[in-house]
């Protein structure tokens with residue numbers, strides 16, 4: 001037991017967290033969100049098998065997510081209506097995975113012949129085709145309405161009915177953990193390493209005996225398996241699969257989660273899935289401009305980080321591995337830099353909120369609620385106030401960023417100095 | 422006569438309208454070191470690219486141990502036993518030195534596309550990777566990302582990846598370029614050791630290295646082999662001196 005904890009500490013911890021989370025967040029809202037996070041962690045990790053591990057930018061990976069969702073819904077309905085034999089609901093994610101795998105093998109064979117832009121464009125083409133099909137093949141996709149289903153079918157061993165969301169929570173988190181572990185192990189296999197090699201330098205891969213096409217194809221197929229697994233979980237979670245699960249927006253969501261969390265690190269997509277889903281559930285109720293902020297966050301991360309948020313964390317890895325006391329000198333500059341950013345953001349967000357309020361309101365009302373205060377968006381005062389926060393905030397950013405970067409560089413230099421013999 | 426390890430029969434290659442390789446006939450005997458020399462742009466790297474499948478030949482045949490390999494894909498040719506290095510460093514930048522070398526070894530230790538073998542547990546594989554790392558002087562850089570290495574370390578890694586396969590035919594394209602004098606000497610020693618039971622082809626501008634290592638030398642000028650012989654006779658060859666060597670090594 002002690003050995004298990006030592007060797008697989010992270011996994012044991014994840015398992016423990018998974019068990020206790022529903023006791024901490026007991027509301028229905030929280031459980032719904034946790035379920036969605038579980039589904040999207042699997043999906044974004046699957047997506048990152050392509051993007052981060054294999055260097056393939058896909059705009060259409062939701063295809064395998066969505067299609068597996070539809071098949072799962074039909075399967076459940078078939079069992080419910082007794083024209084299909086019973087299959088344990090607990091194992092349905094495997095069924096979804098196999099559906100994803102099936103389509104991934106077929107489509108992947110064609111699309112992975114080339115990498116880069118060609119691959120991206122082909123993925124876009126297939127995504128558009130699939131979206132069009134949802135409206136044409138009405139028998140299967142049922143147009144814009146999608147497919148309704150009921151996960152409470154068949155026997156109920158140990159009283160697990162999958163009626164309450166909490167049952168589904170344990171189903172999803174179990175599969176999330178299994179799929180995450182499986183995808184992690186995959187990165188440590190010959191296939192996983194050669195997939196990285198193809199990402200870094202496809203040409204050389206051919207000269208160490210591997211076919212780049214085969215590796216990409218395999219990566220694509222396996223990734224589609226996990227996307228399909230996530231799709232099945234999605235169907236079980238919502239008991240509904242709509243055409244939006246298959247299309248560009250869902251693929252774009254994966255891209256956002258992975259990029260914001262960081263494609264270069266295994267945990268990046270997990271971080272991204274948690275953060276985006278959390279913000280999406282919470283912010284979308286508070287502000288209509290949520291997508292605008294998501295877009296800005298995405299742009300800032302693409303432009304100013306290497307490897308997203310997890311990249312920002314792990315760029316400090318050499319420091320904590322060498323001597324965490326080096327962080328001492330970085331505290332003040334970091335606090336100042338982050339503080340200035342927050343001040344500037346408060347001002348900018350205030351203005352965005354007022355613009356949004358004024359341009360989307362349906363009545364002549366000009367009183368908006370901004371930062372828990374009622375302000376008259378048609379008067380000059382709140383605008384002046386926001387500007388008065390933004391301007392010094394931005395100025396402070398310009399002053400505090402260089403020292404922040406300096407303190408980082410100094411710490412890294414110190415690390416290098418200690419490593420040199 | 423024994424079957425040559427590598428044989429070219431009337432090989433031609435054009436880029437656009439320019440004939441770059443113009444009817445090459447060449448046989449490299451098994452378990453020997455063959456050096457290919459010639460002025461810049463003579464077509465040495467192009468010949469490597471033709472043999473290893475990077476470019477298609479326009480006319481002619483290429484044989485490996487008597488078996489035709491003309492215009493097969495690079496990975497097919499590599500699997501049949503030719504491993505090459507590149508003149509312009511061609512490594513996996515975002516992977517560690519150790520991972521780079523192991524990638525060179527995987528196929529040839531029969532792992533293929535395995536997604537069920539946990540790499541950490543492959544003792545023999547990892548031991549051999551470490552061994553190559555030590556032999557190429559990269560042991561102290563084990564976990565450094567390849568893209569972060571100094572230029573000469575990247576050159577060493579280039580060679581290490583090539584050697585990792587354990588192929589019977591090793592083709593090195595200017596392996597010592599960019600290395601210091603000391604590093605060059607180490608590399609030459611390494612090549613000599615590696616070549617003991619292998620066929621080794623080397624393109625090299627450093628004539629000291631060439632005449633030190635090679636059993637046979639071919640001289641390439643404008644896409645044609647103007648001489649192919651043992652080092653002593655290449656040294657004395659009139660045409661070679663005029664075309665290429667000048668008086669430096671005579």
Ligand SMILES: Nc1ncnc2c1ncn2[C@@H]1O[C@H](COP(=O)(O)OP(=O)(O)OP(=O)(O)O)[C@@H](O)[C@H]1O
Nearest residue numbers: 436437441459460461462463464465466467468508
């Ligand atoms: N892919 C290509 N397309 C067009 N021309 C090429 C290509 N590759 C090589 N060449 C041309 O073929 C000629 C021979 O090039 P190659 O690289 O084989 O010379 P080399 O003998 O290796 O020279 P160096 O000693 O400088 O490495 C050069 O004139 C080069 O410009």
Ligand SMILES: [Mg+2]
Nearest residue numbers: 465466467508
């Ligand atoms: Mg060359």
